[in-house]
Amino acid sequence: MAASSPPKLCCELISSAFQRCRVSAQLCRVSILLLAKSHLPNHSVVQISISDTGVGSSLEEFTGLSGSITSEKWDGLLSVRTTSFSDKEIYNYKVNFRENNPDGMLAQLPSNLKNGVMFSGTEVCLSFSESMDILVSEINSFLQKMLVLKIPVS
Template identity: 55%
Template sequence: MEISSVQKLCLHLISSAFQRCRQSEDLCRLSVVLNRSTAASPIVRVSISDTGIGSCLEEFQVLKIAGEFLCPEKWDGLLLVRTTSISDDEIYHYHLNFRESLSTRRLNRLPFNLKNSAKFSGTEVNLATTERIDVLLAEVNCFFHKMLILNIPNIVAELVIEQGDAPGSQHGDASKHMF
């Protein structure tokens, strides 16, 4: 079975997070959270975060999203990005709309948060999709198993599935792997 465009996008974003972690000298955490707030809701919120070196924003600016990713019934074309590097004093927030034409598409900088002299780095990317949560879970799980085989040192990966209206309610396969 061929994977969907939303699955490909999620796998690309997870792969980028692994790369940022691999470039870090420290122990890194990579988290993928799939959240469907209600059983009746078709919307799945996907959060991919890492404590790697922080994003190179060009990674998102040059991200080539083929027309197949922009299928309106599965993804609205919006990415929300938060990132900071160890040397930054702020946590930067960006909004990227892939529905804009290539010539006008840009990272829109949103208001930042101060780190208050804290020393940390990382990136979080969020998107919303109507792809079924079990379909996303299957590909993400498969990707994590491939990463286990590579035995990459110093990365802890976490996959969390949240479903339901109660805060903190987690169902499904919540797992952690040390790479």
């Protein structure tokens, strides 16, 4: 991945979610949630959650993002929750792209038991200081391009 701006990073993460669904042999769902919060006048923070019910992700998917965004609009943190059908738990990670030491970049957080329920999926969450309009416009344009592709459903 080589995203150069917050909206492009979101599109890269959405593309990865679609790829995980394409690899899955099951019918999948991709969800994109944008939530704007204003704490100060003229300063809004947009929280983004991109989730899918495709195959679980590997953390290597996210290592290519390192150094790709130097924007002050992003704090460099990704929150990742992922599981595969065969896993007995949901794994939680924090990825800090502002960490200079590659060994400190990834933090595994406590996992959650699935209690015998069989499902797979990934959720990636991040926050930006970005205009909601810019993000919505870029994501909408990206999704329109995907519709033009008419990716066949197996």
